[in-house]
Amino acid sequence: MRARDVVITGLGTAVAGAGGPETLLRGPVAGGDDPVTRLRGPGLRYKDRATRLALCAARDALADAGLPEALDAPEGTEGGGGPLVDGLRFGVVVSTNWGNVDTVCETSATIHRAGYTATSPMLLPNTASNVTASWVAITHGLRGANVTLCNGPTSGLDAVHWARTLIAAGRLDHALVIGVEPVNEPVRRLVGTGGPGLFDGAVSLVAEAAPAAAARGARPLARVGPYARRADPDAAVAAVRADEPAAPARWYVPEGRPAGGDTGPAGLPAHDLSLRWGRSSGALGVLQCVAGTAELARTGQAAALASAGGEGDDGAAALLLLAATAAGAGA
Amino acid sequence: MDPVIVTGVGAVTCHGPGADTLWRAMAAGAVRPPDKLPDPHARMDLPLMYLAPEDGLPQAPGRAASFAVAAAREALSVAGLDPATLPASRTALVLGTCMGGTGEEERRRDRGGADGGAPWTPGFDVVGQVATALGLPGAHTSVSNACSASGFALGMAADLIRAGEADVVVGGGADAYARIALGAFNRMGAVDPLGCRPFAADRAGTVFGEGAAVLVLESAAHAARRGARPLAELAESGWSCDAHHPTAPEPSGAQIVRAMRESLDRSGTAPDAVGCVVPHGTGTRLNDRVESAALREVFAGGAGREVPAVYSLKALVGHTGGAAAGLAAVAATLIVRHATVPPNVPVGPQDPECGVRLPQSAEPLAAPAVLVNAYAFGGNNASFLIREAVPC
Numbered sequence: 001m002r003a004r005d006v007v008i009t010g011l012g013t014a015v016a017g018a019g020g021p022e023t024l025l026r027g028p029v030a031g032g033d034d035p036v037t038r039l040r041g042p043g044l045r046y047k048d049r050a051t052r053l054a055l056c057a058a059r060d061a062l063a064d065a066g067l068p069e070a071l072d073a074p075e076g077t078e079g080g081g082g083p084l085v086d087g088l089r090f091g092v093v094v095s096t097n098w099g100n101v102d103t104v105c106e107t108s109a110t111i112h113r114a115g116y117t118a119t120s121p122m123l124l125p126n127t128a129s130n131v132t133a134s135w136v137a138i139t140h141g142l143r144g145a146n147v148t149l150c151n152g153p154t155s156g157l158d159a160v161h162w163a164r165t166l167i168a169a170g171r172l173d174h175a176l177v178i179g180v181e182p183v184n185e186p187v188r189r190l191v192g193t194g195g196p197g198l199f200d201g202a203v204s205l206v207a208e209a210a211p212a213a214a215a216r217g218a219r220p221l222a223r224v225g226p227y228a229r230r231a232d233p234d235a236a237v238a239a240v241r242a243d244e245p246a247a248p249a250r251w252y253v254p255e256g257r258p259a260g261g262d263t264g265p266a267g268l269p270a271h272d273l274s275l276r277w278g279r280s281s282g283a284l285g286v287l288q289c290v291a292g293t294a295e296l297a298r299t300g301q302a303a304a305l306a307s308a309g310g311e312g313d314d315g316a317a318a319l320l321l322l323a324a325t326a327a328g329a330g331a
Numbered sequence: 332m333d334p335v336i337v338t339g340v341g342a343v344t345c346h347g348p349g350a351d352t353l354w355r356a357m358a359a360g361a362v363r364p365p366d367k368l369p370d371p372h373a374r375m376d377l378p379l380m381y382l383a384p385e386d387g388l389p390q391a392p393g394r395a396a397s398f399a400v401a402a403a404r405e406a407l408s409v410a411g412l413d414p415a416t417l418p419a420s421r422t423a424l425v426l427g428t429c430m431g432g433t434g435e436e437e438r439r440r441d442r443g444g445a446d447g448g449a450p451w452t453p454g455f456d457v458v459g460q461v462a463t464a465l466g467l468p469g470a471h472t473s474v475s476n477a478c479s480a481s482g483f484a485l486g487m488a489a490d491l492i493r494a495g496e497a498d499v500v501v502g503g504g505a506d507a508y509a510r511i512a513l514g515a516f517n518r519m520g521a522v523d524p525l526g527c528r529p530f531a532a533d534r535a536g537t538v539f540g541e542g543a544a545v546l547v548l549e550s551a552a553h554a555a556r557r558g559a560r561p562l563a564e565l566a567e568s569g570w571s572c573d574a575h576h577p578t579a580p581e582p583s584g585a586q587i588v589r590a591m592r593e594s595l596d597r598s599g600t601a602p603d604a605v606g607c608v609v610p611h612g613t614g615t616r617l618n619d620r621v622e623s624a625a626l627r628e629v630f631a632g633g634a635g636r637e638v639p640a641v642y643s644l645k646a647l648v649g650h651t652g653g654a655a656a657g658l659a660a661v662a663a664t665l666i667v668r669h670a671t672v673p674p675n676v677p678v679g680p681q682d683p684e685c686g687v688r689l690p691q692s693a694e695p696l697a698a699p700a701v702l703v704n705a706y707a708f709g710g711n712n713a714s715f716l717i718r719e720a721v722p723c
Binding site: 091115124133137138145147239 | 372374375419420429431433436437440441458459462463468469470471472473474475476477480483487490491493494496510511512514515517518519570571572573574575576577578586589707708709710711
């Protein structure tokens, strides 16, 4: 099950004020446009905000990986797939905790106020918890395993881990991992607006079996390293570092880590991305991995450590990202 | 590869708590009309659902969580496992849910608004509540793949064991009444006023049910080391996505055929080694026809070959959403244990375009494996096999 290394070959961001994955460590630029305004196509007004954001990030990650936009279209047609990428072997893993709560709350309120006949049949499909992953699959012709995780603070790292597991288990050759959290009135009401604000956006990465990436000549940006989930965040971090000699150059810490916690194990420089981008909930782990992968690819550093979940949460997870070169694309 | 063994099962349905209760209902095969919801705010033409009785269920914040806790306790008890003795690094919990705690949020709104009281929690609350109530250590994963959520959860649970990341994984799913789900299906005209009647000629949609199902899964080596009694083997699953439409199944059924074949191929099981199918079969017109045709393509593609006996569980317990595939897995385990396909609940004349055999009286399980299908909005398809376990 661990026969195949899993590499990251593409990154995408749909976050106002972010110029791309390489800008995530710097924080938002003022006045950035809402990324969903870049979307074109029919039926957009019937898609919830999380789905629109995810579609933006997914499209950019596929393009960054050098992949066609429509994996199920014949080779040679506009946006069509190539001979080395099979949409049947391409899956989607979405992590979101708030997701389609806007549609759910608004539909629930409509039923409460005026009965079910007042609801819009066009919006009812959006009440399903997996609607975002479904639309990403439909849009890009991705017919492999399609998984939605709503798994609390660790959900984003769990999603990266599950994408890797699906590939390692031979279920998939490629996976689009998306972390998305929308900000809208229901989210603000239900989650609360205290603290450093709320993350409103989506981030995405393309994970592939190293041989599949090599076969199509893709450029690996990083490898997905060890992952662990434990009740205690320190135990999770210790578990992923136990058998991995590569020393991380950065530590992406759980959001809301207490003040003063700006250095990690062995004095690692710590980054709380939620201080720059807002509380990211289910998107956090993917945000960490997209930022970390961009940084590894830019600097050539050996490893980056990501961790999520902490005191008061029901679990904690940690994941190491490793430099691409140690495995080689064809490993 | 070391097989994944089922050593415990637990269930909650409209027939009450307990896998034994479920089996007695399966063996009786009697028609149970759906309940009329006792919710004054369920202002819809067909406020119907198969409700799980609350008597004897554990206290938990939320109906779905209380069902899941009851099913998990039963499954662990049957398996003879004490959660306190399980190491966190080798244990996991993977549950699927469709509506999660949405019903609780609706009731809180009824009481005067969502802003007061305890903080709102989304779907992953169910898995957290189970882990807390049982003191179950290790990684917890909440799968949100709509009505196939527990099918994916069980596949993920088994993959954790096959990948060598866990020895014991508690897997399954739970769902409870949420006004929004029933309102949406009323709006789409997809509720059958007579009950959940998959494959019936005059079926008019589905009827939801409440419930939970939990299976204790172990590596065969772990089960053997502690002398556990194997109930069945959870063989490989096959997954696919229609990538076609947010709600409707893809009419050719190509991707559900692929999921079934992947499950059979990965499990090294020939179609004629399958003695029964527990279908997704919801009672919606297109789903049942597409699934019937897909079953014929997978199983009846050659001379003299037939689709195995189909046991239509949803006619007995309703469409339990995120718990549906888990309950189908429990039912399949019971079918394997009893080596009997129970009588299907009578639903009236069968749709001639659903060319599958639904036995009306109990019959011996003709081959050692049972195939379970689980589908969902978004075309999220999962199929998996439950079969006789080789003794540990």
